[in-house]
Amino acid sequence: MSLQIRGEPRPLVTILAFILVFAVIAASISLFGYFWVMLIPNIFLVILTITLLVAYFDTKEKNVQPLDKLPMLSVIIPAYNVKSTVLDTIAAINASVYPGELEIIVVDDGSTDGTREILQNAEGVRVILKEKNAGKAAAVNTGVKMAKGEVVACVDSDSYPVPNAFKYAVSALLRDEKNGAATCFIRVANPNNMLRKIQDIEYLTGFGFSQITTKFIDAIFVAPGPTTIFRKKVLLDVGGFDEQNITEDLEIAWRLKKYGYKIDYSPDAVVYTDVPGDLKSLYRQRMRWYRGKLFNIRKYQDMLFNKKYGVFGTFILPFSFSAELSGTVLSFSFLYLVLNQLIWTIRYLYANFVLGSLFIDMRSMMLVGMPMLAIGFVLVLPWFLTVYLSHRIGNKKVGVHDLIATTLFLMFYGSVISLFYCISLFKEINRSDYRWK
């Protein structure tokens, strides 16, 4: 099943765009130097980090006070070929401590792997079977229509809320009448290999620190798929999830903003979720996220720099787009450097060959010197502080055995993600078809 039909792919445009970007970056590097070209996109990221840090220290009350009595909650779990995880999800929700009524609706989206059979035996669950697979957003919309609760929780079938999660999240949702949704603190359920351990830290910063701080400036810009709570009425008012969108969780958050609703957050509403364990699945997941973001930036371009949408429009949207920009500049600078080094080495080896020189000193071009390291060191300090605070929010100690993952996260993971950002941009330019699974 393919989503988002946006016309034919355009390889020629893509190649031209690629060459143009490369030429601009190569020319800038040779004119101004490698360092200054790298610095400019990073300025945005440093400003974003510092702003969030200031917001963090300005937030007096970071936690939400749970209410004693809460309205009925309908938990909707879209399920498509998830026989290995869906029962764990249901079990986690059944273990919820929720001061109010709670129903679980599982919407089977035309599974073919035996998920349907498993669901027949699940206890305390309303199961809706859809004959044809129509995507996650459509499944959730079906569930919402069936929901009896005033509040609905959309939970991925590979995510596991802690017992208190709904209590805190619904309390956050209800503390302001303008709130349309409340997000949870998404954490990694299975940090059992290096890549997942690195993502564990990434989620701590992305769903812990970033959500607390963007909440403070009223600019939460994603309603994470693993678990988000909505007022049912609001969700129906804005038209439900966009069934044609590959990142419907991002899209719904932006649409809520567009309709003037707020999004709240509780760091105590912890939800564990499975994350990709190898680079290939991570790549697939991130292509979906980042391409979805780019697609939605186009869709909601009128919100960009629009004062009507407050900090969200004037600050968070443009600055979060700068991540794609820096990713692209970084990747292309790296490509330029590799090509440059390659040409240098070939010329050097050839010169040695002509000279008949037996001794080959493989000195490479000097790229990073002490001045650059000094500047880089100061500029990453706010980011280090962010990672530290994120661990504190998640009550996770930075132990000695986490040191490797933390180091890899700080030093290399960003480059990998940058490359993904860059690729997603060009795939979006090429209009490459996106497929679920």
Added chain:
Amino acid sequence: MEMKNGVFVKAAVAAIIIFAIALLFGYYVESQSYAYTEKQIAELNEGMESALLFSLFVQTHNQSESMCVVLKDQLDDAAQNTYNIYGALEESKSTSIFNQYDILRKKYFLANMRFYLMLRSYVQECDDNLEPVLFFYSTYNSCPECVAQGKVLDEVRAECSNVRAYAFPADTEDISMIKSFKAYYGIVGVPTIVINDEKHEGLVNKAEIKELVGC
């Protein structure tokens, strides 16, 4: 909303402070290594000054025999220093952010030129068989051939006791003396080697250099 505007004002101030600290710190670090190389060049010039006085002494007092030995020692010391500076200077230049090194490279060029002229006058005065080799190069990053050629010259220098090599950054301009010096030898490309006032453009291998210098 007022409180939130406060966040942005504070963040803007913090961002400006952090960028300022970062750039100042980077500038400080670069200046430190710049100052070190500058000091080395100053020491080189001082050594040259005293060698110059010696050479004047030799000329005015007609004391060639005894003084020539001392003069040669001094010139050899300076030769070692210029070689060390050459490596440090080029490495620092290729990682420089604030481009302070152009001035230093001019200073280095001039010091080397002075040194070379003195050696020539020493050779005339003391009737020595020393063979000066001029090596024109440009920045490491732009000229891998220069790195390879430099290595070969290094080896020649180690093997032949009569060879004295002088490296000149040919991508340095602006000073008329440097221009005339380069024009005199007709330097157009790099690497270029000058032996016995004769220009050899492009790569010259070890055997050829040895033959030219008679070693």
